[in-house]
Amino acid sequence: MKKFLLSLALVLLGAMSTSVSAKYNLGEQLSSADLKDGDTVILEYVASKLFAGQYLTIDPQKKTGMLGKVGTLNDENIWVLEEGPADLRYEEGKTFYLRHLVTGLYVVANGGYSSPFSTTNEIDKAANIFFPSCAEDIPFSNCIAWTPNGDQLKEGESGDKIVNWGYNGDNGQYPDPDWQVNDKSVGLFYARDEKGWSYMTCYWGTISFTGLQMCNQWNVFKADYMNDKLGDLDDLVNLYSDFSPVGGTTPGYYEQEAADAYNSAMERAVVMLVTGGSDEEIDAMMAELRQAKLTCETAVIPLVSGYYYIVSAYDEFMNQQGVEKAAFPNLVTNKMEWKTFDPEDGDFIFFIEPQGEDNMFYLQHYFSEMYAGEIEAWTGTSATTPLIFGKSYYQRFTMETEGMWLWTDPGQSYPGNSNGKSPFGGSGNGEKVSGKLAAWGRTTIDADKAYIFDQHTNLWYIRPVSDEVMDIMAPIKAQKQLTQQLEELIQEGRETYGKLFNYTVDKENPLITVAGGGEVMDPIEGNQITFQTIRGQGVPGSDDYKYLIDDIDSTYMQGAGYIDVDISNTPVNAVAISYNTRCASGLYGNENQQKWGAQERPDKVNLYATNDIGEGGKWDFVGSANMGSLELPATQTFSLGGEYKYLRYEVITNATGGNYFTISEFQLYKTGVDQTSSQYYTTDGMKDKADALMVAIEEALPIVEANTATSEDVQKMTAAIAAVKELYADTTELSQLIADSEVLLEGVVIGDEMGQLSDEELKTNLETAISEARKNAFTTPISNEAVRTATTAVKEAKAAFLAGIKSFEVGKWYFITNLDEERFGEEGAEDAFCGGSAIYLRNKYNTSTSVKWGLFDKNSMTLNADNDPRAMWRFVPVEGTEYYAIQNMYTGYYLGDFAGENINLPVSQEPVPYNVAYSGNAKFMLYPKGPKNSNNMALWPEGYEADVVCHPSIDGASAWTFIEIDPEEQEAISISDFAMNLIDVMAVPYNISNIADYNADVFTYAIRKISQEEVEGERVTTIELYEKNEFKAGEPCIIVLGSIDEEVECEPNSLVIPFPTEVIDHTQPMVANGIVGGLHNMKCAEGTAISTGKKFIAVGEGGSGFDDQTGVIDLSTYKREITGVETALTLVITGLAELPEPVGPEEPGDVDGNGSVNSADVVAVYNFILIGEESGITKEVADVDGNGDVNSADVVAIYNAIIGGSSSSRMFIVRPNNWVGE
Structure with a gap:
């Protein structure tokens, strides 16, 4: 009602008043040099005609970057510049934080290509942005030149650096330097550290920070304020007029109090436009309205754990049928479907539970307790959602507009483009009664919401189920579960009974005699075969049912789902189903066609039967079979448990795990029982038990139909099955x-x-x-x-x-090499030569393209992996399983979990279990055992990009072996991550020792002492370093390589490190005395010290980040001064955080931590000397005198503490003012 009154008020107001000017006008264009702190500006994107006349703003719901509508300029496009610290790449570079005027949110420099930048209300998380002039050469680019065809030339292919801000392209997406870009145009540049860089760009409408040098030109205009308060309020009301929040308790709507507050403020603002007010009153009204909108937008009711209905928001269902439709599980086909919604039917109830990642949820059906699984195709009617047992897959629900949610699949790329789950299915305009839930292609209704289809076709309401309804459903569920249990036992009983018979197959009299029609032609009269989905091939000899009974294996059909067969003229109670693969005989086609035929043949199948194919007919489950490895033509016999006229042959997966199939022949045959080999006849007592089982099944069928099963019914059926199994010889x-x-x-x-x-x-x-x-x-x-x-x-x-098979040993390191003997193609080809190549990591980063294979010289047949930790792996037992994680020495990462069929294998910070399976011929297969690898795909070397992937078919390239690495022969490893003539923090996952003995002019240091003083009003920190040669795995140090003179350029360098004896993973903290490191890139706070490559400088406001395997000097982790060592290098840094107040130990020398210092602490030190940290004591605690080593001097220090000590005892020396005890 309020929404109606507000709309009426706006209409009346429109009739009474005239349009007024906007609050801000587009002022003069500002150059890079013109920008200053406090400027109120407008940013116009000018690198593409496709987005001409659009200004930077923030998505009101997602709070992410976007462009406003063409020709629209209002408060939402206004930004305030706030001065930031010096740019990390340009000390003279002036930076600004970008604050959105209306929301107060700051820009965060994340996103990338298809992901927009986000925002924050905390300035320390915001990006300080440098505005380089487009009149100057571009500072950095991800390539050095563009060819006329738009191809990148990488460094080394040309001698010149790229200088322009893009390249000429006829496509409107790409920049045209002569269009709107002028000497005042700027780029928005962000350096997250002294090495990284990115530009704010527009990638097909998405505003993000990327490494591209094209498409990132902007014009900055001064935002000129016009003093027209009533006009300002009019603009604000018009701007917010489409926002009419609905309060309630349903996810996607708004908290009632916030919605009421906003609607009230809007109503009073509309009244003020008519009645007027003072400037102060109007300002207060606008402030209240803005705040009410901001509050309301953050008061969206979230999707939390609970029971829900998932109801289609497609408008045409209500328009055409006057009813709503909702999602439900079809427990016969085990697929998600939709039908007319009934809130009193528990079939529509789902339990939704957050998975942990943003917008990810487990979706479990209330009655069956099955979960929604992974979508089965990219898009279209075959892109159905299966039901699975177990919490092994989840769904993505994203609120797209008020009360409406987009339901997509996390396993598919570009979810916004084409795989929103929809009841539309490509046909009907709200007239269909029911159907499959499928992902459907896009119908654009709004350029910035391309994935919201016309009339909300693929959007859903997620409505809570009331407690009252759940109370009613509890006993209904209990009854359904009993009935379902009895129904499953009936199926098991039929399968058990069917196994008692062996059959003779009457191949002289096939049951399918009429077949024709298909993809192009309608089925002929009397056609007996119908595919659920025909995957049209469009080539001669395909796409017609007649080819399935022509006895020629070069003709074929490809389909998905099930095949319905009409045998109503010759009903049977047992049947043999036979198929052949494409080009199986080898007489036709080529080698590839034979291979495809073998790979795409049906494997896992279900068989159903019915005598009624009408609307109310029910398909009875007959049984399942694996036919993917049967000798061709593959034939499987099924006992139907009664006489049936129609059969449904459902293909769950093909031989490689895919969800489609290809067959050249398909036929059914009558069968006869062979009494001489059937256990029903040959096993004493079996006939009576089997007959009793069939009687029990017949008695149970009407009970299931009536949904009245009891525990006694279940027990009776269970006993009847067990009686048969007790006598049955199952081979x-x-x-x-x-x-x-x-x-x-x-x-x-x-x-x-x-x-x-x-x-x-x-x-x-x-x-x-x-x-x-x-x-x-x-x-x-x-x-x-x-x-x-x-x-x-x-x-x-x-x-x-x-x-007895020789395999890997825990604790040893190996090269994992390929054993293929079949692929001999050139590099970059599908069949690229891979035999002998090793699995290795391309770099130290956690990216989707890190895991590669190679390092093998085909000419010399030599593996070139010596001293290369990128190719060194060990097998780590995964607790609670029989499997092993495979850990890399270079990074500490593990081989990651299954990411999809033929998708790059990722790396993982945490152990991922692998089944390392011996497969004969001295070969091993590597199977990720995470829940997503349900089809048990093995690691395989992809040829085009030399990626390691999970592949569906097993061939020679799937086989690997392990070459044991002898540490004494290797002696050392070599890495190239630390250039010569550089100073930095080094934080690696392995222990390092005596680097200086292996590398000229390379030294490692730890912190001896930190002190601070005030100099001319600034805090100056002096950090004294001492040379240290031994660092345990994960212990960060400071490394100096060559000269750190600013005039001396850094040079590529191979750092040699003695072969490690210990390695940690990313779960371990990396903290030393005043130094913090990270195996992966991490954020560091303001006031820490980060290396520029030549020196350490203070991290400014907002913090920063550091690269993988490096770190920062962090005074908050400084423990104490180290005595007994000499200062070898001193760093002086201005602007660091204040040293924490010193805290001395209550009981110096209390090594065992029992609260007192006595002889037990001496024993604890000796234990550490003998067995190290296996004693339960850390080195830092055992190092009582603080000189970096644990030895007899620490024992003396403890005795000094016990007897009172002397002035030379570290326990009793006067502490420096900045000392902090352990």
Whole structure:
């Protein structure tokens, strides 16, 4: 009602008043030199005609950078310049913080390409931005030149640095130097440290900071204020007129109090426009309205743990049908679907739980307790969302507009463009009654909201379920779970019963005799085959059902989902389903077509049956099978448990884990029971037990239909199944054991090399166990006891065999090299030669392209990885599992988890479990065991970019071995991250010792003493360093390489380090006496000291960041002066934080921490000397005299403390004023 009254007031006001001028006008253009503290400015993007006339502003909901609408200029486009510290790359460079006038938020220099910059209300987190003039050469660029075709020339291909701010391009996205850009145009440059840089740019409408030198020209205009208070208020009311917040308790709406406060302020502002007021009253009204809007925008009701309905916001459902539609799980197809919403139906209830990352949530169905899984395709009707058991995948929910949420998949790229989950499905205009939930292509209705489709097609309301409804649902859920349990037992019973029969297949009389039509033509009359989804190929010999029964394997069809088969003229109670792959015979097609056929064949399948394909018909689940490894033509027999007219053959995955399939032939056959080999007939007592099971199933069916199952019904069905299984001889496990064991035996070599078997007897024992199993377990009639005995024997022999295979050892380092013998292509090709290459890290950074393979010289067949820690790995047991994490020496990172099929393998700061599986022929496979790798894909060397990826198919390139690294032979490692003629903090994950012995003019230091004094009103810090040669893993130090004279240029350098004996990971803190380091880049606070490369300087207001494996001098971590050492180097730095107040120890020498100093502390020191930190004492605590070493002098210091000591005892010396005890 309030929204209606407000709208009416605005209409009446519009009839009474005339338009007034804006509060700010576009003033004179300012050059870089003109800018000064306190300027109120407007920033116009001028690097692209595509975004002409648009000014920088902030997204009102997301508080991220964006361009305003063309030709619109108002308060939202006004920015205030606040002077910042000197630019880290240009000491003379004047920087400014950009503060948004209306919100008071500052720009943060993050984002990148498709991610806009964010904002903060804390200036210490804001970016201090340098405004270089476009009339001057561009300061830094990510390449040195652009070719006429728009290709980058990297450094080394041309001698000149790039100087222009972009390049000429006909596409409107790219800059045209002759358009609007003039000598006063500027760039917005940010240096996060003395090495990094980025520019604020517009990338297809996204305002972010990137390394590109193109598309980043801006014009800065003075914002001239016009003193028209009533006009100002009119502008503000018009600006906010589209914002009419609705209060309530539903996520995406606003807290009621905040919404009411804003609506009240707006109503009073509208009245004031009619009645007028003094300048002071108008200013107060505008301030109140602005604050009310800001408060309201931050009072959005969040999505938190709870029970919800997910209701479609598509307007046309209500317009066309007068009803709402909502998401629900189809438990027959195990897919998310949608239908007419009924709030009293628990099928629509979901439990939503935050996953931990922004906008990520687990989505669990209330009744079935299944979760929404990963989307099955990029976009379109096949991009359905499966239901999965277990909390192994999550969804993304993002509030896009008031009360409406965009539901996307976190596993897909560019979620805003094409995979918003939608009921639209590409057909219907609100007229469809129900359907699959699918990701659909975009229909742009607003350039800056390209992913919000027409009429909110892919947006959702997320409505809380009331406590009253949940109370009603609890007993309904309990009943449903009992019924579901009984239904699952019926399925298990049917499968169990079906296993009792072996069949003869009548291949002379196929059941499918009429097939035709498909992608182009409608199905012919009598057609018996229908694909759920045809994936059109558009080539001769494809896309028509007739090709599936033509006995020619070069013709084929590709589809996704299920195949429906009509056998109503010849109903059956058991059936054999057979398919062949594309070009399986080798008589047709080429090698690639044969390979594709093998890779795309159906593997995991479900079979359903029904006698009613009408609207209310129900598909009965028959059973599942894995057909991906069956001999071709692949044939699987199913007992249907009754006579059926229609079958649904659902392909869950193909042979490589994909969600589509390709087949050249598809046929069904009648089957007959072979009584001579069927356990129903051959096993004593089986017939009675099996018949009783079928009676129990028949009795249970109407109970399931009526949803009245009881615990007694479940127990009865469970007992009937168990009675049959007790007599049934199941060879499934034994057959798999034999198949796996025969793979392991293939090519086995007796010896002590990697992948070889230690003892011939282990091989003989496994071969004997397999032979005995074949002889005794697979008999007619079959013996249950013989099968169990054989299974146990093969299992034990296999375990002993694997234990005898030479594999990696925990604690040792290895090169992980590829064993491929099939790929011989050139570098950069799909089949690039990879045999012998090692897995290594391209650099020290946590990026998606760090994990590579290579370092192998094909000409000399030599691995060039000696002394290179990037290629050195060790295997670390993952606690609570049987798996191992694979850790890199160079960075301390681990090989990361599965990121997607054929997607670059990431690195991880924390251990990721891997199954290191021996696969025969002295080869090992590496399988990430994180929850996302549900299809068990192995590491594989991708050819084009030499990336290590997870690949669906297993071939020679999937095999690896481990070359043990001998520390004595290697002697040292070499890194190139620290240039010559440089000073910096060095923080590496391994211990370092005696670097000076291996490198000329290289020294490592620790802090001896820090003192401060006031000089001419400034705080001056003196830091005295002493030479130190030994640093434990993760202990940061200060390193000086060559000359640190400003006139001497830095040069590339290989730093040699003795082979490490210990390595940590990123979970360990890296703090020494006054020094803080980081294996990965980290933020550092104002008042710390960071290296410019030649000296240490104070970090200014807002803090900074430092590079991976470096650090800062941080006075807050300074513990004490180190005695017994001499000052070797002194640093004098102005502007550091104040030293903390000294705090001396209550009990000096209390090494064991029991509160007193006595002989037990002497024992603790001796224990440290003998076994180090395994004693439970740290070096810092055991180093009682503070000279950096633990030895007998520390014992003497403790005795001095016990007996009262002398003036020379460190325990009793007069402390310097700045001393801080441990």
